[in-house]
Amino acid sequence: MALDKATVARIATLARIKVPESELDRLAGELSNILTWIEQLDEVKTDGVEPMASVAEMTLPMREDEVTDGGAPDKILSNAPQQAHGFFLVPKVVE
Amino acid sequence: MTALTDLTIADARAALRKKKFSARELAEAHIAAVKQARPLNAFLVETPERALEMARESDARIARGEARAMEGIPIAIKDLFCTDGIQTTAGSRILEGFKPPYESTVTANLWRAGATMLGKANMDEFAMGSSNITSAFGPVENPWRRRGDNRPLVPGGSSGGSAAAVAARTAMGATGTDTGGSIRQPASFSGVVGLKPTYGRCSRWGIVAFASSLDQAGPLTRSVRDTAIMLSAMAGHDPKDSTSAPIEVPDFEAALTGDIRGLRVGIPREYRIDGMAAEIEHLWQQGIAWLKAAGATTVDVSLKMTKYALPAYYIIAPAEASSNLARYDGVRFGLRVPGESLDEMYEATRAAGFGAEVRRRILIGTYVLSAGYYDAYYLKAQKLRALIARDFAEAFKSCDVILAPTAPNAAFAIGEKSDDPIAMYLNDVFTVPVNLAGLPGLSVPAGLSADGLPLGLQVIGRAFDEGMVLRVGDVIERSAGFTHKPAFIAGGHA
Numbered sequence: 001m002a003l004d005k006a007t008v009a010r011i012a013t014l015a016r017i018k019v020p021e022s023e024l025d026r027l028a029g030e031l032s033n034i035l036t037w038i039e040q041l042d043e044v045k046t047d048g049v050e051p052m053a054s055v056a057e058m059t060l061p062m063r064e065d066e067v068t069d070g071g072a073p074d075k076i077l078s079n080a081p082q083q084a085h086g087f088f089l090v091p092k093v094v095e
Numbered sequence: 096m097t098a099l100t101d102l103t104i105a106d107a108r109a110a111l112r113k114k115k116f117s118a119r120e121l122a123e124a125h126i127a128a129v130k131q132a133r134p135l136n137a138f139l140v141e142t143p144e145r146a147l148e149m150a151r152e153s154d155a156r157i158a159r160g161e162a163r164a165m166e167g168i169p170i171a172i173k174d175l176f177c178t179d180g181i182q183t184t185a186g187s188r189i190l191e192g193f194k195p196p197y198e199s200t201v202t203a204n205l206w207r208a209g210a211t212m213l214g215k216a217n218m219d220e221f222a223m224g225s226s227n228i229t230s231a232f233g234p235v236e237n238p239w240r241r242r243g244d245n246r247p248l249v250p251g252g253s254s255g256g257s258a259a260a261v262a263a264r265t266a267m268g269a270t271g272t273d274t275g276g277s278i279r280q281p282a283s284f285s286g287v288v289g290l291k292p293t294y295g296r297c298s299r300w301g302i303v304a305f306a307s308s309l310d311q312a313g314p315l316t317r318s319v320r321d322t323a324i325m326l327s328a329m330a331g332h333d334p335k336d337s338t339s340a341p342i343e344v345p346d347f348e349a350a351l352t353g354d355i356r357g358l359r360v361g362i363p364r365e366y367r368i369d370g371m372a373a374e375i376e377h378l379w380q381q382g383i384a385w386l387k388a389a390g391a392t393t394v395d396v397s398l399k400m401t402k403y404a405l406p407a408y409y410i411i412a413p414a415e416a417s418s419n420l421a422r423y424d425g426v427r428f429g430l431r432v433p434g435e436s437l438d439e440m441y442e443a444t445r446a447a448g449f450g451a452e453v454r455r456r457i458l459i460g461t462y463v464l465s466a467g468y469y470d471a472y473y474l475k476a477q478k479l480r481a482l483i484a485r486d487f488a489e490a491f492k493s494c495d496v497i498l499a500p501t502a503p504n505a506a507f508a509i510g511e512k513s514d515d516p517i518a519m520y521l522n523d524v525f526t527v528p529v530n531l532a533g534l535p536g537l538s539v540p541a542g543l544s545a546d547g548l549p550l551g552l553q554v555i556g557r558a559f560d561e562g563m564v565l566r567v568g569d570v571i572e573r574s575a576g577f578t579h580k581p582a583f584i585a586g587g588h589a
Contacts, residue, residue: 011458011465015445015457016442017446017449017454017457018442018443018445018446027455031462035462037409039406041406044482046475046478046482050481051477053477055533056340056533058340061334061337063334076196079195079196079427081429081431090426091433
């Protein structure tokens with residue numbers, strides 16, 4: 001499937017990756033090539049095949065709903081680009 | 096006398112216990128080798144103090160007669176494993192400077208087994224690549240060179256730093272991870288042994304996630320026995336990873352009996368692909384002859400969906416990656432590029448922090464998961480995945496292991512293939528199906544290409560049958576007698 005510039009711009013927004021207008025054409029070409037190659041899957045009939053999400057043949061284990069870790073705000077904040085008073089800082093989101 | 100850096104893990108283990116040298120001497124020899132091999136760019140961080148501190152503890156343990164399974168063995172850690180207080184970048188600018196406040200389960204297991212840490216190994220950014228050229232911190236050079244040609248070659252990827260470090264004799268072993276071939280393909284390109292265990296054998300906890308339903312950690316070493324030793328130390332159930340298998344870890348070394356009489360070896364006819372080099376086909380036939388000579392029989396098997404494994408993978412892996420990499424938003428760790436609003440900050444941070452291949456895969460993943468396309472791409476790929484797994488299940492009704500090449504070619508030069516993503520993806524044509532089916536796969540160096548580069552053979556087994564895979568790999572290793580060495584070896588005692 002050929003992706004147009006507008007579609008690439010829309011996915012880039014969904015993925016929160018800034019893509020300059022000047023790169024959209026090249027990227028649309030690259031992604032279209034990959035998608036066209038991927039579409040050979042359409043040759044295979046898959047009606048009635050159960051989709052496989054994971055190979056792990058197990059049910060997710062249950063455990064008590066209790067705190068097992070935590071109480072280390074300094075560690076959690078230790079890699080933050082910006083922090084203050086025990087919180088992560090981000091640009092203003094509410095006027 | 097053999098240089099300390101040239102020993103296998105098994106030999107060093109025996110010599111340490113006999114006190115022929117100390118863990119400190121072994122660590123010092125490897126620290127010097129790591130320094131000498133800097134032109135390869137295999138390490139992103141060197142941790143000599145940590146290695147010496149761990150070696151001190153190892154010497155004390157050995158003196159007390161309390162040596163553990165990997166006591167005093169110096170290893171490298173792929174930079175995808177979080178290491179407490181030591182920078183972990185996943186080869187990405189977006190994590191530059193990140194020092195995890197915790198230790199991955201696999202590395203914690205290795206330290207608990209007595210291994211000593213030399214540093215963090217370079218890799219393709221977020222493990223997305225087959226050449227190590229997508230690393231934000233520069234490519235790794237393969238210590239091998241083509242005969243009569245001094246151009247630098249890629250070590251394969253994504254665990255390229257790990258493979259190069261082991262091949263160049265700077266580390267006795269290294270951890271890797273394998274989502275679509277990232278342990279086995281660099282092992283083949285660099286002339287070392289590499290094992291992708293069964294999905295669930297090693298805990299994924301504390302490993303930077305790429306595609307969670309495919310990612311699996313495993314060892315790279317210079318012998319099959321060393322791989323068995325290191326896997327035993329890495330593996331085990333971990334309640335912190337809900338997909339970690341709650342089963343016992345067998346003694347993998349005990350599986351190396353050399354006896355494969357009566358074993359049925361499957362040869363998948365669909366692995367004879369167009370354009371595969373004649374020398375790869377020849378190596379494969381050689382491998383078949385070795386196993387027959389050791390008493391095994393061969394069986395023709397069909398893995399009909401082989402051709403569709405790569406395109407299915409390039410839907411599933413980017414889809415999972417686009418979700419996993421959503422966490423790199425400039426808020427909690429890593430790079431932040433300022434913006435007027437929160438959204439602008441996210442977009443600027445992710446544009447600056449991710450390299451071209453990672454951005455490409457996130458965009459593909461976002462597209463195939465987006466409204467209106469989910470069924471056509473993602474669901475379709477999951478159905479193909481079911482068919483691929485079914486192929487293997489059928490094949491294993493008539494055989495015990497499958498023998499195949501690891502990669503369709505030997506190492507290529509840095510810069511080759513880099514302008515065509517799909518040509519690069521084809522490197523993983525023989526390895527990706529194994530990840531989709533969650534099975535164990537081992538690459539063993541088995542011969543040289545016409546221009547003198549190592550080539551690997553791959554042994555694929557049933558789920559959790561690593562013991563059998565290693566047993567067959569050991570027979571291939573003995574039959575091949577692969578003693579060739581790369582052009583560059585730390586210490587230069589090749």
